[in-house]
Amino acid sequence: MSANREPCLDIRGLSAVLANGQRVLRSVSLAVQPGEVRALVGESGAGKTMIGKAVLGVLPKSVRIVEGEMLIEGEDLGRLDPKARRTLIGARTALIPQDPLTALNPSRRIGPQMTDRLVRILGWNTERADKRIRQLLDEVQIRDPERVLKSYPHELSGGMRQRVLIAAAFAAEPRLIVADEPTTALDVTVQKQILRLIAQLQRDHGTAILFVTHDLGVVAKISQKVSVLYAGKVVEEADTEALFAAPQHPYTRALMTATPRYTDPYASLKPVDESVLAGLTAEIAAADQAWRPGHG
Amino acid sequence: MDEASVARGGLAPRLWLAGGWLLLALVAAIFAPLIAPQDPLAQDLMLERLPPFWLDGAEPGYWLGTDSLGRDLLSRLIFGGRIAFIVAFAAATSACLLGSALGLIAGYFGGWPDRIISRIVDVWMAFPPVLFAILLVAVLGTGLSSVILAIAIIDWTRFCRVIRAEAMSQARMDYVESARIAGYGRMGIMLREVLPNVLPSVVALLSLEMGIAVIVEAILSFVNLSISTDDPTWGSIIAEGRLSIHQAWWVLVFPLITLILTVLSFSQFGEALKARFDPVLR
Ligand SMILES: Nc1ncnc2c1ncn2[C@@H]1O[C@H](COP(=O)(O)OP(=O)(O)OP(=O)(O)O)[C@@H](O)[C@H]1O
Ligand SMILES: [Mg+2]
Numbered sequence: 001m002s003a004n005r006e007p008c009l010d011i012r013g014l015s016a017v018l019a020n021g022q023r024v025l026r027s028v029s030l031a032v033q034p035g036e037v038r039a040l041v042g043e044s045g046a047g048k049t050m051i052g053k054a055v056l057g058v059l060p061k062s063v064r065i066v067e068g069e070m071l072i073e074g075e076d077l078g079r080l081d082p083k084a085r086r087t088l089i090g091a092r093t094a095l096i097p098q099d100p101l102t103a104l105n106p107s108r109r110i111g112p113q114m115t116d117r118l119v120r121i122l123g124w125n126t127e128r129a130d131k132r133i134r135q136l137l138d139e140v141q142i143r144d145p146e147r148v149l150k151s152y153p154h155e156l157s158g159g160m161r162q163r164v165l166i167a168a169a170f171a172a173e174p175r176l177i178v179a180d181e182p183t184t185a186l187d188v189t190v191q192k193q194i195l196r197l198i199a200q201l202q203r204d205h206g207t208a209i210l211f212v213t214h215d216l217g218v219v220a221k222i223s224q225k226v227s228v229l230y231a232g233k234v235v236e237e238a239d240t241e242a243l244f245a246a247p248q249h250p251y252t253r254a255l256m257t258a259t260p261r262y263t264d265p266y267a268s269l270k271p272v273d274e275s276v277l278a279g280l281t282a283e284i285a286a287a288d289q290a291w292r293p294g295h296g
Numbered sequence: 297m298d299e300a301s302v303a304r305g306g307l308a309p310r311l312w313l314a315g316g317w318l319l320l321a322l323v324a325a326i327f328a329p330l331i332a333p334q335d336p337l338a339q340d341l342m343l344e345r346l347p348p349f350w351l352d353g354a355e356p357g358y359w360l361g362t363d364s365l366g367r368d369l370l371s372r373l374i375f376g377g378r379i380a381f382i383v384a385f386a387a388a389t390s391a392c393l394l395g396s397a398l399g400l401i402a403g404y405f406g407g408w409p410d411r412i413i414s415r416i417v418d419v420w421m422a423f424p425p426v427l428f429a430i431l432l433v434a435v436l437g438t439g440l441s442s443v444i445l446a447i448a449i450i451d452w453t454r455f456c457r458v459i460r461a462e463a464m465s466q467a468r469m470d471y472v473e474s475a476r477i478a479g480y481g482r483m484g485i486m487l488r489e490v491l492p493n494v495l496p497s498v499v500a501l502l503s504l505e506m507g508i509a510v511i512v513e514a515i516l517s518f519v520n521l522s523i524s525t526d527d528p529t530w531g532s533i534i535a536e537g538r539l540s541i542h543q544a545w546w547v548l549v550f551p552l553i554t555l556i557l558t559v560l561s562f563s564q565f566g567e568a569l570k571a572r573f574d575p576v577l578r
Pocket of ligand 2: 048049050180
């Protein structure tokens, strides 16, 4: 990966607070290079989903960004007016969500749902969009596209729905995909297939992915880079191989000994060692004391 | 798949029975002058309090008997249906449009639009509806249009509350977020993504509201606050029937049955339609 290329996603010192002033993101910095998969790991509540939502411009109203920048292919989202930002996000990014049931509109058939998006994002006509959708359904190994396109979401299995969503995410050729625990809601057997599909399409399309997970087994399988998040703070970032070979931060080490094998993802994240957490919490509390938002 | 078809089989009779009765009543009302066997206003003291056709002393041509002025009950019920249906459609549709639109906006946008709309609904609901209706008609004056207006003014809150709650839960769904990410505007998402999901409830409520409008109109007629006293309405027939219950029970019983069947049919029809409409229930 050449060093002088512009990152596909560049988050610099991003902090966000809740309405009550509590910090949920603490000066988060991370970058995803073009065509690269960066995993974002951390336990539940660490703020992984928040980071994804911040990038995609869909933070809940109760969460406010107080400092930092987010750049997509060098364009600073903060400097764009809302409309231009929406257009940029729509054209360059996509989401593979965690729950494939609620991510599809229950009262609309799959076909029109997918085609509409493409028409909207790329300005294509319906025929061209339809062709593209079929091509993508083939890529995600859906063998009976006719039936799937005519179905309502609830008529498909969870794995099938997630395939549809993967196809939809890649269809408009975004530069960056945020995948937020895309396999957590699925059966164990289906999880592997879905993971393999995402990896396959990622390679074929050369899309950069910010892959949110709490499962280090998944990290090892899919990513080249990792950022470890704890309480809204990036505590370690490294090449995936390097991280597994020699984790630097005590939290990462604790996380690793706590993580079982990939074959048993539901058992992932046993409680991390108490003393490590106590140290971290004290460290973060001290940092919060000293912290003043850059502006606002 | 199996469960769905079982559910569909279970729903069908309800849909057809309720829909059948409504269609029959509606067609009769529309073509009342052609269908009604007698002039609903024609009085004949020679024919007063004739019993229905299966009892002794019934006259051919007066199927459900006559009232104390000798007017044909069936013809009066058929003509009364005209006002019932006009009120049902006009009042329920107006209440539905107003209430659903406000409910959709409040539920989807949240924030201050929601606060304002919800506050208004709370204040509105504090009035007892029937009293509210009587008051309104007293102020607006009697007549078809004020009855319709009164029902719409009172009952839009029914739609608003339900649709608000549904729109709110839909707005939290990930598909709304995905639409946002794809670049759709809020208005577009509300109409394109959220509205279709609350539509089945709108339809069910609309049908239910038609039944309620029929009752309210009957109540207003009953207390003599509705349309001019000459035109027969179900409520005014019931009011008259009450006076002669001991001499001619049929004058009270048949309009009551008609009213109840119609109101029940509206509510059942709405439920069945909702089940049909909703891809998740279907
Ligand atoms: N809508 C919201 N409003 C306010 N606070 C929220 C909201 N959603 C989440 N939070 C808080 O923000 C923090 C980060 O949550 P987030 O959902 O990003 O965690 P996560 O790392 O994705 O966890 P998980 O693995 O459970 O998905 C948590 O402390 C959570 O309680
Ligand atoms: Mg999450």
